[in-house]
Amino acid sequence: VDIVLLRLYSSGKKGSLLIETGEQYPDGRRRNAYRVVGTKRKAHENSQETAIRILKDVLGMEKCAVQFYSDEKEVYEEEMDSPSFPGVRTVYRKEIMPCYVKETNEEILKSIGLPASSSWSCEDGKNNTKFFDWMSESEAIKNKVKLRAEGSEEVSGLVMPPVGLNEQDLLQYLKHYEVDVSGFGQGQAKTLKEFSRELMCGESSLSLDENGQVIRIVDQIVLKVVSPSNRVLVQVAHVQPDGQLHLLNRFPAAKGRPDESQFVTARRILRKQIRIDEDQVRLDPKKARIFEESRKSASVPGMMTVYRKRIIEATVM
Numbered sequence: 001v002d003i004v005l006l007r008l009y010s011s012g013k014k015g016s017l018l019i020e021t022g023e024q025y026p027d028g029r030r031r032n033a034y035r036v037v038g039t040k041r042k043a044h045e046n047s048q049e050t051a052i053r054i055l056k057d058v059l060g061m062e063k064c065a066v067q068f069y070s071d072e073k074e075v076y077e078e079e080m081d082s083p084s085f086p087g088v089r090t091v092y093r094k095e096i097m098p099c100y101v102k103e104t105n106e107e108i109l110k111s112i113g114l115p116a117s118s119s120w121s122c123e124d125g126k127n128n129t130k131f132f133d134w135m136s137e138s139e140a141i142k143n144k145v146k147l148r149a150e151g152s153e154e155v156s157g158l159v160m161p162p163v164g165l166n167e168q169d170l171l172q173y174l175k176h177y178e179v180d181v182s183g184f185g186q187g188q189a190k191t192l193k194e195f196s197r198e199l200m201c202g203e204s205s206l207s208l209d210e211n212g213q214v215i216r217i218v219d220q221i222v223l224k225v226v227s228p229s230n231r232v233l234v235q236v237a238h239v240q241p242d243g244q245l246h247l248l249n250r251f252p253a254a255k256g257r258p259d260e261s262q263f264v265t266a267r268r269i270l271r272k273q274i275r276i277d278e279d280q281v282r283l284d285p286k287k288a289r290i291f292e293e294s295r296k297s298a299s300v301p302g303m304m305t306v307y308r309k310r311i312i313e314a315t316v317m
Helices: 047-058 106-111 137-142 167-176 192-200 262-274
Strands: 002-009 017-024 030-035 037-040 066-068 074-081 089-101 120-123 129-135 205-208 214-226 235-239 245-250 253-255 281-296 304-316
Touching: 002 047, 017 137, 037 047, 047 066, 047 089, 129 137, 167 192, 214 262, 253 262, 262 281, 262 304
Parallel strands: 002 089, 214 304
Antiparallel strands: 002 017, 002 037, 017 030, 017 129, 066 089, 074 089, 120 129, 205 214, 214 253, 235 245, 281 304
16 A cells, blocks of 8 residues: 655744644544554555645645645655455555645635744645644654654565466466467467566456456556656667667557556556656556457467557646
């Protein structure tokens, strides 16, 4: 679960910190808790978009000018039992976004307890009343508020789990559904071991069509990156380690794993292929398009391959 937290200072001099001190539900119940303000990040959002949503929906500060320090954000992980899923250990990947209030309008500042650093409250979209206070860093720490990622917490121990079949199980599965396996390892075709590795890495998956026939599914995420001047990014070529040049002239793309959303794959392309700060790009879920085609693949014989191509538009901010 991805969470974005705001380490919000009262000024650019990093004065007092905004701390949530409690929450009252519509039925009158109240829960006291000292913590920095945050919420779950939606699949298509970057950290800054989530931070802006927190200001608007949680804090009611949509009219208040706030400066973000995106290049100073910290990431850490916490593993704990989830109250929503009893018995299931949940890993929360938390991003702390430093920011400060740069608003000068006195009425707006007064509505959030500034400059007097007084307590204040607001009602969120669920009709819950949240209570806030401005505290010094030492006061926040005294109330056991986690303000920063510490040490090894910043290093993720998570790895993508294997999602396919090992070679032996794959062979049994294909024979069970009467797939001809004699073509594997012949000519351009992959060996069963190579096909198993492809499935285990999540580069493709197996399913059954409406006739009970085995089909291979390949999800490809294509990223259409649009600049502020309305120009699009094109991957013109790929140079292999031996120096061989392959002309491509296409949008950046990657295979999507069956256990990740299209937006997670899109951000992986931004991070690993294009190497651009994710917070500088906005993904538009309303402009996502899906194309599908079925054909035989020379690399995987004996079955049809369904290619699902999802085109995601990304705008550089």
